[in-house]
Amino acid sequence: MSISDNLKDHILDSIAEGVFTVDKDFKINFFNKAAEKITGYKRDEVLGNFCKNVFRSQVCYSNCPIAIVLRTQNNLYDFESVIKTCVGDEKTIKLNAAVLYNDLNVPVGGIVSFRNLYEFEAIGIDLQKETFFNGIIGHSRQMKEIFELIEEISETDAPVFIQGESGTGKELVANAIQKLSNRKNNPFVKINCSIFPSNLLASELFGHVKGAFTDAFKDRPGRFEVAEKGTIFLDEVAEMPLQMQIQLLRVLQEGTFERVGESITRRADVRVIAATNINIKDALKKGQFREDLFYRLNVIPIVIPPLRERPEDIIPLVKYFLNKFSLFYKKQITELEEGAFEILLNYQWPGNIRELENAIEYAFVRTIKKNIIESAKLPVSIIEGVKSPPVKSTLTFFPVSKERADLLFLLEKNLWNKSKVAKELNIGRTTLWRRMKKLGLTNQ
Amino acid sequence: MKEMLGNQYFMARNYPAAQGEFEECLVKNPKNKSVRKKLIVCYTQTGRIKEAIKFFNELIAEDIQFIINTNPVTDDCPCPELVAKIEGQGIFNEESLDYCIVLGIIWLYCDISKSLEYFIKANEKAPDDETLAFTLNTLERYIDSHPINKHIV
Numbered sequence: 001m002s003i004s005d006n007l008k009d010h011i012l013d014s015i016a017e018g019v020f021t022v023d024k025d026f027k028i029n030f031f032n033k034a035a036e037k038i039t040g041y042k043r044d045e046v047l048g049n050f051c052k053n054v055f056r057s058q059v060c061y062s063n064c065p066i067a068i069v070l071r072t073q074n075n076l077y078d079f080e081s082v083i084k085t086c087v088g089d090e091k092t093i094k095l096n097a098a099v100l101y102n103d104l105n106v107p108v109g110g111i112v113s114f115r116n117l118y119e120f121e122a123i124g125i126d127l128q129k130e131t132f133f134n135g136i137i138g139h140s141r142q143m144k145e146i147f148e149l150i151e152e153i154s155e156t157d158a159p160v161f162i163q164g165e166s167g168t169g170k171e172l173v174a175n176a177i178q179k180l181s182n183r184k185n186n187p188f189v190k191i192n193c194s195i196f197p198s199n200l201l202a203s204e205l206f207g208h209v210k211g212a213f214t215d216a217f218k219d220r221p222g223r224f225e226v227a228e229k230g231t232i233f234l235d236e237v238a239e240m241p242l243q244m245q246i247q248l249l250r251v252l253q254e255g256t257f258e259r260v261g262e263s264i265t266r267r268a269d270v271r272v273i274a275a276t277n278i279n280i281k282d283a284l285k286k287g288q289f290r291e292d293l294f295y296r297l298n299v300i301p302i303v304i305p306p307l308r309e310r311p312e313d314i315i316p317l318v319k320y321f322l323n324k325f326s327l328f329y330k331k332q333i334t335e336l337e338e339g340a341f342e343i344l345l346n347y348q349w350p351g352n353i354r355e356l357e358n359a360i361e362y363a364f365v366r367t368i369k370k371n372i373i374e375s376a377k378l379p380v381s382i383i384e385g386v387k388s389p390p391v392k393s394t395l396t397f398f399p400v401s402k403e404r405a406d407l408l409f410l411l412e413k414n415l416w417n418k419s420k421v422a423k424e425l426n427i428g429r430t431t432l433w434r435r436m437k438k439l440g441l442t443n444q
Numbered sequence: 445m446k447e448m449l450g451n452q453y454f455m456a457r458n459y460p461a462a463q464g465e466f467e468e469c470l471v472k473n474p475k476n477k478s479v480r481k482k483l484i485v486c487y488t489q490t491g492r493i494k495e496a497i498k499f500f501n502e503l504i505a506e507d508i509q510f511i512i513n514t515n516p517v518t519d520d521c522p523c524p525e526l527v528a529k530i531e532g533q534g535i536f537n538e539e540s541l542d543y544c545i546v547l548g549i550i551w552l553y554c555d556i557s558k559s560l561e562y563f564i565k566a567n568e569k570a571p572d573d574e575t576l577a578f579t580l581n582t583l584e585r586y587i588d589s590h591p592i593n594k595h596i597v
Binding site for chain 1: 451
């Protein structure tokens with residue numbers, strides 16, 4: 001089953017996220033309505049133009065998002081950038097980028113989706129109160145254990161090492177750690193270590209002095225200096241070149257570093273939170289990640305389980321995303337039909353929460369004149385992905401069903417007060433107890 | 445992979461990085477004219493003048509119009525800014541052969557008559573250089589067979 005090009009265009013024009021595509025020469029060949037709204041340009045004004053001449057961003061010259069994907073072979077998510085609108089105003093955006101390939105697996109273009117950061121953050125603030133733990137949604141036992149751990153470590157400055165597959169919310173966990181820490185009112189600096197070529201990463205982390213290399217026109221502090229007295233989040237730390245790992249180890253061990261091209265030793269008082277989505281044991285075995293650095297970073301390890309191992313979290317996440325998109329798109333869709341839930345609950349979610357969010361948004365924009373999302377509106381890849389028998393998670397002993405997740409949601413909401421839940425369901429306490437037992441919810 | 449990344453580096457005017465990507469790209473597809481056209485510019489900016497003139501001669505022998513018809517705006521050609529930089533900032537010794545060759549190459553992307561002027565100067569400085577003689581001969585033959593261009597000269 002596939003959808004027509006017209007429908008694809010309609011979907012891309014319906015979403016609130018700006019989307020544009022470029023050919024292999026970086027000339028724009030698609031520009032959706034939201035992109036028009038965010039930038040102020042009309043589609044006809046930008047088609048055929050080089051993207052750098054339209055967006056006029058610094059990153060076009062130093063760190064083009066599509067070039068990062070080409071270099072690293074990994075899609076880019078939540079990359080912050082500043083663009084210029086058609087009238088020359090600067091706008092901060094968050095973007096995702098990917099490369100488009102032809103049948104021979106040769107890159108033929110790129111796609112970028114982007115959002116006006118401040119508009120999106122405003123919605124995020126409205127929704128904060130609906131999340132369960134400092135911006136993180138999680139009902140499952142595994143996530144609750146992580147929340148408890150984050151609270152326990154709030155008094156310490158020890159390094160934290162977060163592991164989790166792509167899309168599991170490592171950055172949200174880092175945000176929560178920082179927000180609860182003693183350094184919460186000091187700078188919080190984030191850097192994705194995988195997107196900088198090795199020669200630039202040293203300059204990004206430790207700064208440089210004028211003349212240190214060709215483009216070093218003036219002195220520039222690095223991220224460690226900017227984060228002084230605060231916290232630095234080193235995302236995808238295991239992608240860091242080995243030479244840089246030695247320098248990072250020195251900062252952790254001695255608290256000192258030098259700017260590139262300078263011999264003055266500077267001190268750093270920075271708490272380090274690092275994260276990776278790769279199998280760290282493999283990286284250690286293959287010598288891609290230094291063992292001494294790992295042990296320095298891994299003082300407080302946090303492993304975020306993939307979504308497929310905590311299906312109880314799917315329904316609250318879905319509810320959250322429906323609320324979010326209702327605010328963003330200004331249309332009220334608050335429910336999914338039963339069949340759609342079954343599909344979501346039985347899909348394996350290799351892209352984790354990010355994939356779930358995208359799937360909900362896709363179905364959301366395809367739902368017109370209804371306030372309930374039907375299963376047919378979900379992405380084809382998800383619908384077809386559950387045709388094969390679902391792989392049973394080792395952590396799930398009871399059938400994954402909407403009934404169980406809904407009941408768990410109510411129990412959580414009412415802090416496991418069974419009288420309140422029974423009243424809300426309009427059933428007796430004994431009936432509730434029987435239902436909980438059947439669904440394996442009595443030991444929670 | 446290499447061509448698209450090379451295009452981005454070229455667009456960002458990072459000529460050494462673009463050169464590396466384009467060279468790798470030509471290993472797989474040596475006939476790629478678009479890549480060769482940009483690689484010539486990269487070579488002029490990284491000081492590899494011998495390679496620049498070699499690739500330049502090959503391309504003008506094969507399809508001189510592919511360079512002449514470059515549009516500085518729609519092709520994002522850096523040559524106008526490079527000409528301004530080289531002619532105005534004393535990067536090269538103006539009496540040197542390399543100065544004449546680099547400007548001769550770059551001007552062909554914008555103005556064949558200026559290109560010819562620089563290659564005539566280069567030929568005067570190195571009258572026995574067969575490579576330069578070939579370049580000059582190719583440009584002159586093209587101008588002779590295209591009256592509009594002859595008029596410009």
